[in-house]
Amino acid sequence: MTAPVRSDILEDLDQFRSDVRSWLEQNCPESQRQPMTPDQQYWGGRRGSFPSDDARLWFERMRDRGWIAPEWPEAYGGGGLSPQQAKIVAEEMKGINARKPLLGLGLWMLGPALLEYGNEEQKQQHLRAIVNGELRWCQGYSEPGSGSDLASLQCKAEDMGDHFLVNGSKIWTTKADECDWIFCLVRTDPDAKKQKGISFLLIDMDDPGISTSPIELISGESEFCQTFFDNVKVPKENLVGELNKGWSVAKALLVHERKLMSEIGSDSPRQILTPNEAARQYLEFKDGKIADAELRGRITDYDMRMQAVALTHFRTFEEKINKVRSPAPLIMKYVGTEAEKTKSELLLAILGSRGVGWEGEGFTEAELDTTRLWAMSYAMTIAGGTSEVQLNVVAKNVLELPQHKES
Ligand SMILES: Cc1cc2nc3c(=O)[nH]c(=O)nc-3n(C[C@H](O)[C@H](O)[C@H](O)COP(=O)(O)OP(=O)(O)OC[C@H]3O[C@@H](n4cnc5c(N)ncnc54)[C@H](O)[C@@H]3O)c2cc1C
8 A cells, every 4th residue: 555645745746847837838949849750869979969959959958957867866967856756847748748858878777777886986977978968878788699598698808907808799789889888798707607797887989999780670770780899998997886796787777778668658759640549540430439340449458458557657656656665567568568569550450551651652751650660669579678588577576486497
């Protein structure tokens, strides 16, 4: 049971909401209240550029207000807000369709992990730089042969006294060729059992010995790279947490990654139709109902499921505020990304032949986006831990089912 919230706190939050609303009204440029296409996003970094003057203005105002990272401490460039206040900022931004002024793995994943595991020097060096959009980060977890079984990773870092010497490679490193730094899992004790010999390192992509090679996708695009480390010298102070205890940092970071992905549907960067909107636009109606009974049933089923997902998100938030330990967050990556996949499948079924375009003329932007996001929805059930692996996590940690023992 969650504790009741005191009425004076609720009144403060009401006042806060009204302040946030009027600040956003005055400071969010009209052009930044539109759905965002990929070329309108700002990811920061040494090579990053603002897509427009308004995007820069919006970013600068949010940065100065501390709302790029509302919950981070003010000492590191954050807003120092409580989770309830940060939620209000997010809700009010969503209410006016305000764009996210800065995107990035530094903001979403590394920053929260550094707040928990980084030392003071690391927090000072990296957190404000992330909030200021100075550096763009990528994630060096997966390796050829070590994806789901991440703890089997082989990229090694040898202790050379005053530095580590890193050799090996990482794969599926999203946008490695556009990033400035990489947070990396490396093997520092080859003799220890799997998880026990792993450390968490921060590496400057400009260091000698690092190279990236793009991996071309079926779409012709290439957002992934293989990243190679050839005798890369990494200063000792770039070790986060303790030597050989990087697995704890890795898992904490994955919690943030999975939470982000679980909310992907409710936070879509592009304007795509909801199944109900698409139905009104593309389907025949009879007696006030969708004529196709099968699609009608699927849409109703989807609506009910999404209400349950929204309520569970709300529940996990309330549990976090009230410091109630609950296994609910563990199911959310699976639930959120599978729901998004179901939505995309449903949209394609509703769009029929209008949902098979990829590029070119003859289709609206919304139709092309729907098809592309359908493909992306499958990728989201893989990235950050596949759905099958998430189900294993649920079986073990939520349902506490007996585990298969390796002989
Ligand atoms: C869009 C996207 C972005 C990504 N970005 C990054 C990134 O920036 N950095 C990074 O390090 N990685 C990244 N990845 C890689 C991602 O983390 C891996 O793809 C993922 O962990 C799965 O690993 P794998 O591809 O090696 O598949 P495998 O582990 O080889 O799995 C293959 C299949 O076997 C199943 N399987 C494996 N083990 C089990 C098991 N024990 N029980 C049941 N089924 C199992 C899987 O579910 C899957 O269906 C990204 C992936 C995607 C799709």
